[in-house]
Amino acid sequence: MNRMFDGDRLLVATHNKGKLEEIAHLLEPFGVTVVGAAEMDLPEPEETEDTFVGNARIKAHAAAKATGLPALAxxxxxxxxxxxxAPGVYTADWAETGQGRDFVMAMTRTHDELEKVNAPYPRTARFCSTLVLAWPDGHDEVFEGKVEGQCVWPMRGMDGFGYDPMFQPDGYDQTFGEMDRWEKNKISHRARAISAFVKGCFG
Structure with missing residues (x-):
């Protein structure tokens, strides 16, 4: 049985503004106030694992240990x-420029790599999200969500963040970048992971 989360304030171990806003919106109906890592002056720990769950655990446990609060990463x-x-767990790394992240560059690289291998259409892909809720005592719970779709080119839409403009989810003719966040949050990988988290930790 999962450990329940019984607070009304949740530390989310991310410095990514778009991700923080998305999680805050998804948790709003449950009366949970979300606080980001930047607001708590937390450093970004080095992500040294080669799996989503491994890196999420690093971030969640580092934040929980530093603050004494349950932390979601x-x-x-x-x-x-x-x-x-690919790029998988290195998705953000493909966008790294040394002065920040450039996801147009990352999406262009992804398209170029697909062209190099002459990938057939549809160029199937999925967005994956793994959430880890960690407590200061070292306990954690893991929740996952995925959404299947395909890579499209050229990029379409200016909403969302990250690779959203080149990802078209199955059953839709819009990319995540063309959807408003309310629509995207009904079907996204993160929405599905949050739904599992809510079911598992809110009873």
């Missing part, structure tokens, strides 16, 4: 089948 990314699951 997300590690997420896009897996492209024709690229053997």
């Amino acid at each position: 997300d590690d997420s990314g896009i897996e492209v089948d024709a690229l053997n699951g």
Whole structure:
């Protein structure tokens, strides 16, 4: 049986503003106030694992240990089948410039890599989200969500963040970048992981 979360204030171990806003919106109906890592002056720990759950655990446990509060961390990314699951856990790394992250550059690289291997259409992919809720005593709970779809080119839409403009979920003719966040949050990988979290930790 999962350990219940019984607070009304949750530390989310992320410095990603878009991700923080998305999680805050998804948890709003449950009366939970979300606080981000930047607001708590927490450093970003080095993500040294090669799995989503491994990196989410690093972030969640570091934040819980530093603050004495339960902490929720997300590690997420896009897996492209024709690229053997890349960029996967290295999704954000593909966007790293040294002065910040450039996701247009990352999406362009993804498209170029697909062209190099002459990937057939549809270029199937999925967004994955793994959430870890960690307590200061070292206990944690893990929740996962995925949404299947395909990579499209050129990029479409200016909403969302990350790889959203090149990902079209199955059953839709819009990319995540063309959807408003309310629509995206009904079906996204993170919404599905949050739904599992709510069912598991709110009873």
